[in-house]
Amino acid sequence: MPTHREPALRTTGLRKAFGDHLAVDDIHLTVPAGSFYGLVGPNGAGKTTTLAMAVGLLRPDSGSAEIFGVDVWRDTVQAKGLIGVLPDGNAMPERLTGREVLTYLGLLRGLPPAVVAERTDELLQVLELDVAERTLVIEYSTGMRKKIGLAVALLHAPRLLVLDEPFEAVDPVSAATIRTILRRFAGNGGSVIISSHVMSFVEQLCDHVGVISDGRVVAAGPLADVRGAGTLEEAFVDLVGARTGGTEGLAWLTP
Amino acid sequence: MAHPLTPGPAASAQHMIRMRLALMRNSLRGDNASNLYTGVSLGLVLAFATIAVAVLWPAHLPVTLAVWLSGWIFGPIFIGGGGEALRPEYFSMLPATPGRIAAALLAGAFAGPAPVVTLVALMSLPVYGWRFGPAGVLIGLAAAVITLITMVMISRVIVALIGLFVRSRVTAAAVGVVTGTAVALCSNGWAPVAALGGADTAAWSQLFVRVLPSGWGVAAIEAPWLLALAILAANAAVIALLLAAWSGLLARRVVSAARGGVPPRRGTPRPLPVAAGARIAAAKELRTWWRDLVRIQLLATALSYAVVTPLLLVTVDAWVMVPFAGLIAIVMGAANSANLYGSDGTALWLTLMTPGAERADVRGRQLAWLVIVGPAALVLSLAGTLISGLSWAWPWVLGLLPALLGGGAGVIVLLAVTSLVPGTDPHKRGGNPLSTGADETAETSLAWLVFLAVPATALPAAGVILLNPWAGVVTGVLTGVLSAWGLGKIAYRRLESHGIELLNLMKYGPPPEPARPTTADLPTHHRIGVTISYLIAWLPLFPQGLAPLVMKILGVEERVWFLALYLPPIWQWPTIIFMIAIGLLMYGYAVLIPMRLSSSASTNR
Known part of the structure; x- marks a missing residue:
């Protein structure tokens, strides 16, 4: 029986290759229950691939993932009941309005109709999507798509939230709203994993950090340990061995 | 003088053609390549058949060319917008007039297999012109090029019109009705033609197919040379008009927000039913x-x-x-x-x-x-x-x-x-x-x-x-x-x-990784054979085999267009069985050949 002592997420030796390209190479991650975990890494490091394999949206070539001790690939249905997911760039039921999406998914999950109606109302209001009652999701802006995706992830009150780039393309006001919601969720004992390349968000929100580069974990643990004495950004640049460019060439770039 | 960064018309056209060819090269993988080769082979067969028509049955050349024109008109509707490789949206920020961009895009539109195949088919015009002497060949050559441009332009304008005006249920349904009617006409359009008397109305039907843009070339070849030049000039003017219309449509399309095929709505939608x-x-x-x-x-x-x-x-x-x-x-x-x-x-x-x-x-x-x-x-x-x-x-x-x-x-x-x-x-x-x-x-x-x-x-x-x-x-x-x-x-x-x-x-x-081989890995002759089988095997099996079988069993007297029922009674059953056998053989071939390949490939792996 899974208990709170089990980590919210544990991946063991996750590996995924697309053709010749090894996107994720032997990833071991442990996200303690109740933690707010930030997964950072440069573009193409394998964050999205790792998260997709961890929640059961992409079959790994090898390795396993457990959510509160439940194996994602063996007890799929039980694992899915525990998590809320916001993947990056996936389609939605595009020809429903925001309210219809939440109502549909809530009823499909078997939540009581009254509960679905109440939660839908509150989520739309808090995320300021209630003004777009007549707008189909296909007509939403990128930021609105993120917000309806977050609402979908929250709807069934999961124990673990897995959010891929939740702040991308979201305006500053909405981003602040989302941060507050996530903090409240974590404060009430929920576990959160976000991926991001905005270091300041991760530094403000997260208590644990994992750094991925070239499909491998290069550092992981409590924020303070990973960050060391400097800022997270400095530690990140150091860890992934990146060199900030932009000083050479481009001599013609004068208006 | 255009903006200093804008290349001239010839240079833009060249870039556009290169870009189109690069896109095509990059998409030539797996099934796409196989589809392209099969399509081109089929198209070339039809193109040479068209030239054969010009040699053997010249009276039917205008109607054959009308079929090519209808392909250019209905092709984009059937396949949902003509698979535009070069989308006008890509170039909306270029500092150039819509006309210049449209002309360059048009050049890009020619850098593909379909125009080349059509040009081969249009070589039937100089072949037809040979009957009228060297001048006929010359006019035929000019007409071939002009007709090709006209067909491509008409096709582009239709794609642009659909893109711009299909914004509501009514227009979407209208396009659907036109498409459905066109498909029905393609399969059974002979019936109303036969009903109208077929052969003895040769005069009006001959005139009709010459009035269509596809028939102008034939009309020019048959006309005295002064009139011929006038027809070609008029055709060029039509192209100019189409180009102007197209650039106008493109300019509007680029600035009209794409709504992903969503019809307009009024009011708040009805709530979803309470169900699970x-x-x-x-x-x-x-x-x-x-x-x-x-x-x-x-x-x-x-x-x-x-x-x-x-x-x-x-x-x-x-x-x-x-x-x-x-x-x-x-x-x-x-x-x-x-x-x-x-x-x-x-x-x-x-x-x-x-x-x-x-x-x-x-x-x-x-x-x-x-x-x-x-x-x-x-x-x-x-x-x-x-x-x-x-x-x-x-x-x-x-x-x-x-x-x-x-x-x-x-x-x-x-x-x-x-x-x-x-x-x-x-x-x-x-x-x-x-x-x-x-x-x-x-x-x-x-x-x-x-x-x-x-x-x-x-x-x-x-x-x-x-x-x-x-x-x-x-x-x-x-x-x-x-x-x-x-x-x-x-x-x-x-x-x-x-x-x-x-x-x-x-x-x-x-x-x-090719876990299992695709049709692209079949030898070319099998690949073409499999595609042709899939395309036409239904013809002997269903309408020419099973349908007359059912009608004979039921004793229905109508002969419709079932070959077997037109034959003397003694030949009817053998014909039906023969047709069914052919249909089944073709399907069997089309299914089994790729399967055999895939099993032999998997044992090799």
Whole structure:
């Protein structure tokens, strides 16, 4: 029986290759229950691939993932009941309005109709999507798509939230709203994993950090340990061995 | 003087052609390459056949060229927007006038296989001109080039018009009705022609095919040289007009926001019903049907084809198809719905992440499809049978209707999860609302699979009807329920076990390692053979084989267009059996050759 002592997420030796390209190479991650975990890494490091394999949206070539001790690939249905997911760039039921999406998914999950109606109302209001009652999701802006995706992830009150780039393309006001919601969720004992390349968000929100580069974990643990004495950004640049460019060439770039 | 950064017209055209060729080179992988080679081979066969027409039956050249023109007109409508490789949106920020960009895009439009194949076909014009001496050859050459440009321009203007004006249900349905009627005319258009007297109206039909843009070249060749020059000049003027119209349409398209094929709405939508499982999934699916212009267009295509085809035959007083309009609508409606999961794109992730939702989703889609197609098919069937007055048709209609409806509901979800054709996610589609970005050739083969599989589910009912009409009706209901239930069950089991693979097929495309060889790996002659078999094998098997078989058994006197029934009685049965055998052989060849290749390849691996 899974208990709170089990980590919210544990991946063991996750590996995924697309053709010749090894996107994720032997990833071991442990996200303690109740933690707010930030997964950072440069573009193409394998964050999205790792998260997709961890929640059961992409079959790994090898390795396993457990959510509160439940194996994602063996007890799929039980694992899915525990998590809320916001993947990056996936389609939605595009020809429903925001309210219809939440109502549909809530009823499909078997939540009581009254509960679905109440939660839908509150989520739309808090995320300021209630003004777009007549707008189909296909007509939403990128930021609105993120917000309806977050609402979908929250709807069934999961124990673990897995959010891929939740702040991308979201305006500053909405981003602040989302941060507050996530903090409240974590404060009430929920576990959160976000991926991001905005270091300041991760530094403000997260208590644990994992750094991925070239499909491998290069550092992981409590924020303070990973960050060391400097800022997270400095530690990140150091860890992934990146060199900030932009000083050479481009001599013609004068208006 | 243009902006200093803008290249001149010739240079832009060159860049555009290079870009188009680069896009084509990069897409020439796997099935795409195979489709291209097969398409080009087929096209060249037709092109040389056109030249042969100019040599052997010159009187029929104008009508043959009219067929090429109709290909350019209806091609883009059939395949949903003409698969624009170079989208005008890519160039909207170039500092150049719309006319300049349109001219450059036009140049790019010629850098593809279709214009080249058409140009080969148009070489029939100088060949035809040979009869009129060297001047005829010269005029024929000029006319070939001008006609090619005209055809490509007409095609582009139609794509632009669709892209710009299909913004509501009415226009989407109108495009669907035009498409369905055109398909019906292609298959049975001979009937009204025959009814109008065929051969003795040669004068008006000859004039008609010369008045079409495709016939101007022939008209110029036949005319005295001064008039010939005037015709060519007028044609050039038409091209200039089309180019102006096209650049205007492009400029409007680029600045009009793409809405992904969403019709306008007023008011807050009705709340979803309070239900769970399959019923709530069906409610979602019904809203999608009503709010997606692509689906509305496809549905209108299916229904108009089903209505127009029997009516065309009525013009030669053959009422035999009228009772079956509803059944045709079911099969066409199923063929247009076989890529349900592909058209929704990666939204599948939500079904996969909701515990136990796969079953509800499959059952909901079946239910919604039945709600959409069922009533229309029922009304068409009852009305058609009543109006035709063919009382022998009642058991056939009443038995096959439930069998096909159930079969359709089962087959579409099964194919949707086993033969998914990935397209562009709905929210990422470009300025053309009727294009799903899916590989049209693959979608077409999926439709052919439906044409085979759905009627096959009604075979038991048909067999029993032959023995005992009313027992056949009961059989139809039973097999219909069984097909919908059983095939649906296989479909959701498959979705539960392979949903992740389907999702990632849509997200990342097919896995790069060729786990099993595609048709692209077949030797060229087999590849062409397999494609041709898939394309025409239905012809001997169904209309020329099984249909006359049924009619002979029933003792129906109409001969319609079934070859066997026109022959002396002693030859009728052998012909029918021969036709069925040919059809089965072609399907067998088309299925077995790739399978043999794949099994030999897997033992080698």
